[in-house]
Amino acid sequence: MLNRLSRMSSMLARDGFALVCAILLIVIIGFALVGPFFLSDHATKMQLTMRNASPGFDGGWLYIFGGDALGRSVLARVIVGARNTLMIAAAAVAISAIVGTLLGMISGYRGGSVDNIIMRLADIILSFPALLLALIIIYLLGPSGFNIIIVLAIAGIPIYLRTARAQVLEVRERLYVSAARSMGLSPWRIVVSHVLPALLPTTLTLATLEFSNVVLTESALSFLGLGIQPPDFTWGAMVAAGRSYLSSAWWISFWPGFFIMLTTLSLNVLSSWVRTAMDSQQSWRLETSVTS
Amino acid sequence: MLTYIIRRASHSLIALVGLLMLVFFLSRLTGDPASVLLPVDATAAQRIEFAARHGLDDSLIVQFGSYLKDLVQFDFGMSLRQQRGAMEPALEAFPHTLQLAFVTMLLALPLAVCLGALAANRPGSLFDRITTILTLAGASAPTFWIAVLAVLFFSLSLGWLPTSGTGTIAHWVLPVGVLMLRPVGLLAQVVRTTMVGAINSPYVKTAWAKGVPRSQILFVHVLRNSLLPLVSVAGDLTVSMVNGAVIVETIFGWPGIGALLLNAIIERDFAVVQACILLTACSIFILNIVIDLIYAFLDPRIRYS
Numbered sequence: 001m002l003n004r005l006s007r008m009s010s011m012l013a014r015d016g017f018a019l020v021c022a023i024l025l026i027v028i029i030g031f032a033l034v035g036p037f038f039l040s041d042h043a044t045k046m047q048l049t050m051r052n053a054s055p056g057f058d059g060g061w062l063y064i065f066g067g068d069a070l071g072r073s074v075l076a077r078v079i080v081g082a083r084n085t086l087m088i089a090a091a092a093v094a095i096s097a098i099v100g101t102l103l104g105m106i107s108g109y110r111g112g113s114v115d116n117i118i119m120r121l122a123d124i125i126l127s128f129p130a131l132l133l134a135l136i137i138i139y140l141l142g143p144s145g146f147n148i149i150i151v152l153a154i155a156g157i158p159i160y161l162r163t164a165r166a167q168v169l170e171v172r173e174r175l176y177v178s179a180a181r182s183m184g185l186s187p188w189r190i191v192v193s194h195v196l197p198a199l200l201p202t203t204l205t206l207a208t209l210e211f212s213n214v215v216l217t218e219s220a221l222s223f224l225g226l227g228i229q230p231p232d233f234t235w236g237a238m239v240a241a242g243r244s245y246l247s248s249a250w251w252i253s254f255w256p257g258f259f260i261m262l263t264t265l266s267l268n269v270l271s272s273w274v275r276t277a278m279d280s281q282q283s284w285r286l287e288t289s290v291t292s
Numbered sequence: 293m294l295t296y297i298i299r300r301a302s303h304s305l306i307a308l309v310g311l312l313m314l315v316f317f318l319s320r321l322t323g324d325p326a327s328v329l330l331p332v333d334a335t336a337a338q339r340i341e342f343a344a345r346h347g348l349d350d351s352l353i354v355q356f357g358s359y360l361k362d363l364v365q366f367d368f369g370m371s372l373r374q375q376r377g378a379m380e381p382a383l384e385a386f387p388h389t390l391q392l393a394f395v396t397m398l399l400a401l402p403l404a405v406c407l408g409a410l411a412a413n414r415p416g417s418l419f420d421r422i423t424t425i426l427t428l429a430g431a432s433a434p435t436f437w438i439a440v441l442a443v444l445f446f447s448l449s450l451g452w453l454p455t456s457g458t459g460t461i462a463h464w465v466l467p468v469g470v471l472m473l474r475p476v477g478l479l480a481q482v483v484r485t486t487m488v489g490a491i492n493s494p495y496v497k498t499a500w501a502k503g504v505p506r507s508q509i510l511f512v513h514v515l516r517n518s519l520l521p522l523v524s525v526a527g528d529l530t531v532s533m534v535n536g537a538v539i540v541e542t543i544f545g546w547p548g549i550g551a552l553l554l555n556a557i558i559e560r561d562f563a564v565v566q567a568c569i570l571l572t573a574c575s576i577f578i579l580n581i582v583i584d585l586i587y588a589f590l591d592p593r594i595r596y597s
Contacts (some may be wrong), residue, residue, distance in 0.1 A: 017425075019548065123310075124311050128314065135554075220538075220539055223434075241439055242440075253440050254438070257434055260433075260437065268428055
């Protein structure tokens with residue numbers, strides 16, 4: 001395991017672009033984890049002289065990204081917004097990956113009517129506009145962070161479900177699984193110790209890719225005013241808040257959106273890198289060539 | 293083929309009924325339309341009269357039964373807000389959405405194919421690297437942010453293009469341009485990846501050895517390999533746009549079905565919500581069958597049974 005990890009990291013060091021993205025991501029996550037402890041006061045503190053202050057060093061390092069309409073530090077708000085955005089997305093991805101993969105395994109391994117019911121339910125979720133689902137749940141249960149997570153998690157389940165099911169259908173026919181079955185192992189044991197390990201790499205790659213999609217969906221929802229509500233905020237809501245001051249203070253909308261893009265871009269680059277690195281037939285490309 | 297379509301249709305019908313049922317019951321949980329549509333100081337008697345007039349006083353099961361009964365007679369109910377059939381505003385808005393999706397894909401596909409093919413032509417070249425970074429950025433950028441920045445730059449600063457609305461060609465530029473970024477980015481990546489894979493295959497080497505011109509190898513022999521993944525990703529993107537490009541439609545004041553649906557939900561105009569969902573779900577079903585047919589046309593090995 002340790003050996004593999006060091007091989008992966010030396011492969012990462014050779015691929016400049018992926019390395020930059022990994023570092024960016026670590027920095028963003030680091031700031032999101034640590035920053036709010038020091039900056040959450042500054043994110044809400046209004047300083048009237050700094051209203052719509054333009055980016056620069058005039059107002060000290062806190063106002064390097066400028067000030068918003070109420071004179072709050074955009075930098076502090078971007079960092080606190082990062083924590084909310086990333087936490088919501090991480091929780092949603094974790095829930096939908098676990099629930100989706102579990103249901104997909106049940107669906108694929110059991111087959112028959114259970115499979116049919118689960119797949120039709122997935123069809124319904126897929127054809128249900130995520131926006132409508134979000135509006136309804138938020139009307140019903142109120143716009144709390146937890147409810148947003150549930151909305152995003154439900155909308156994400158079908159992808160994991162379908163992938164897991166398709167893989168289980170293939171894995172269950174393999175010789176070692178048939179052997180386990182003929183030795184009288186319980187279906188539960190077979191699934192957990194023989195099928196699940198085969199699914200994990202794909203599910204993890206899918207999850208990194210989905211993470212960036214979920215960040216985008218969550219931002220779009222909060223841009224439309226359907227995310228967590230003030231005083232809490234995420235990047236999407238910050239972009240929306242800056243819209244009214246677009247012609248006089250573009251930076252209020254610019255920075256949060258810029259960091260959304262930086263995060264999703266890094267995630268996309270890394271997930272395609274991980275996909276190649278995990279694929280033993282492809283990974284030689286990363287080990288041998290500098291440019292790929 | 294026909295049996296395939298029939299089986300597909302029966303699956304979709306189940307999903308559609310389930311969808312309508314969920315939309316029907318869940319949307320009614322969001323609250324009473326009277327509280328949005330009647331004045332705040334409406335008397336209890338007025339509220340009861342309002343509910344009775346629109347059949348909102350029956351139990352939910354009865355309401356759903358009569359909704360289904362009307363539905364099979366192609367009666368989609370009345371819009372509470374607009375005092376007309378619920379399907380009318382949906383049918384008015386839908387062409388706008390379809391036009392937007394169609395024009396966007398029509399421009400995005402050739403652009404993505406050219407970018408992807410030129411990048412795959414010389415993997416690792418400067419052009420390839422720039423295209424890769426730009427297409428990745430296009431696929432990763434939040435649409436609403438790009439839309440806001442585009443309005444700021446092209447409409448407010450330069451004053452070249454209108455901020456919102458429809459009518460002239462100039463009104464199309466920003467919505468289509470913003471909506472195009474993600475499809476162009478994703479599709480160009482698909483084309484590049486599949487083409488780079490195919491360039492090393494034996495049949496391409498044979499073509500080289502025979503002295504086939506480079507452009508012909510690239511666009512005739514290699515590009516063909518990308519068509520199936522291209523169609524499948526393009527299909528998914530079109531489906532999501534037909535569902536209503538809510539963000540672009542709201543920011544640019546485009547009177548499409550996504551904007552209509554959002555408004556109808558906020559105003560609790562349930563009949564319109566249901567009409568919109570029904571309309572988009574049916575067209576997505578047809579679109580999916582068309583995509584399957586294109587698949588079968590492109591790759592004769594694919595058989596549906």
